[in-house]
Amino acid sequence: MQKPIVARDIMVKKLITLNPEMDIFEAIDLLLKHRISGAPVVDEDNMLIGIFSEKNCMSVLLEGAYSQLPSTAVFAFMSTNICTVSEETDLLTIAQTFRSQPYRRLPVLRDGKLIGQISRRDILQSVNEITRNKKGQDSALLYLSSLVDVTETRLYN
Numbered sequence: 001m002q003k004p005i006v007a008r009d010i011m012v013k014k015l016i017t018l019n020p021e022m023d024i025f026e027a028i029d030l031l032l033k034h035r036i037s038g039a040p041v042v043d044e045d046n047m048l049i050g051i052f053s054e055k056n057c058m059s060v061l062l063e064g065a066y067s068q069l070p071s072t073a074v075f076a077f078m079s080t081n082i083c084t085v086s087e088e089t090d091l092l093t094i095a096q097t098f099r100s101q102p103y104r105r106l107p108v109l110r111d112g113k114l115i116g117q118i119s120r121r122d123i124l125q126s127v128n129e130i131t132r133n134k135k136g137q138d139s140a141l142l143y144l145s146s147l148v149d150v151t152e153t154r155l156y157n
Contacts, residue, residue, distance in 0.1 A: 007094060008087040010126045011108045011116030017042050018052050020075035024060050027052055027074050040107050040114050041078045048107050048114045050078030084109050085118065095123050 038053030056077045084107045108116040
């Protein structure tokens with residue numbers, strides 16, 4: 001049987017990261033410049049402490065419009081309730097997480113340190129490459145079961 005595809009195989013390793021003391025408007029500039037919808041916030045040891053996303057930017061806009069901003073630092077607006085995966089999390093478990101949660105990206109951690117990130121698009125791209133490699137077969141979707149060893153995978157509804 002084929003070795004299961006895990007986060008390590010498909011994660012993006014070169015990330016734009018923010019630090020918690022960074023000015024929110026500098027962070028927004030980075031998101032816009034790199035055309036990304038959010039970025040991990042890490043401390044000086046590369047430990048993940050939050051995510052700053054377009055949704056958090058809406059909080060900046062609304063709080064600035066209706067009252068004075070409590071701070072202009074990223075830490076005041078970042079999300080800290082974050083769903084993460086390990087580098088060994090299999091592709092179907094990651095897909096299930098994306099289906100059941102509103103997240104667009106999942107940080108990949110090793111011992112609490114950020115080592116990569118997986119987006120919904122990374123999952124689609126990986127599956128697309130696998131199914132394209134099976135061209136000439138009756139149905140490429142039948143081969144999605146080869147992505148993981150189902151005897152070891154637990155999916156949650």
